Amino acid sequence: MNLGLKKILSSLVKDPTKLVTIADAWITARNPTAEQKDMAEARWNVCIQCPEFRSKRDITGEPYCNDCGCPLNKKIFTKNYNECPLEKWKSVDDIFWQATQKKNKSLL
Numbered sequence: 440m441n442l443g444l445k446k447i448l449s450s451l452v453k454d455p456t457k458l459v460t461i462a463d464a465w466i467t468a469r470n471p472t473a474e475q476k477d478m479a480e481a482r483w484n485v486c487i488q489c490p491e492f493r494s495k496r497d498i499t500g501e502p503y504c505n506d507c508g509c510p511l512n513k514k515i516f517t518k519n520y521n522e523c524p525l526e527k528w529k530s531v532d533d534i535f536w537q538a539t540q541k542k543n544k545s546l547l
Contacts, residue, residue: 460517461509468516478535479515485527486511 467475486492491505502511507524514522520536521529 457509460519460522461513464515464517465513467518468513471516472539474535474538475516478531478539481531481535482515482523482528483511485523485531486515489525489527491525 468479471479486502486504489504492502492511493505494502496503496510499510503509504511504514504524507514518539521532
């Protein structure tokens with residue numbers, strides 16, 4: 440990875456190794472199920488009360504988490520359980536997360 444791209448990525452996300460998780464959340468945010476929307480909204484309500492919440496990033500203008508650096512309007516759609524680095528989504532995810540997981544259909 441060239442230094443320019445690495446600098447841009449690290450300015451947007453503190454842990455570039457999580458880019459696959461972040462990309463998946465962006466895809467989900469584009470066309471979420473009703474259950475995913477409900478969970479994302481509940482997560483958002485947790486985030487906006489957190490002292491690490493920032494309403495506007497200088498580079499892109501979106502709300503973000505000051506702890507992990509992730510854009511919150513997309514991170515709230517992650518499929519991972521309690522992905523918040525401060526573990527503040529646990530109570531929300533205990534309620535909503537299972538309903539957002541794809542069910543495997545049996546052939547039997």
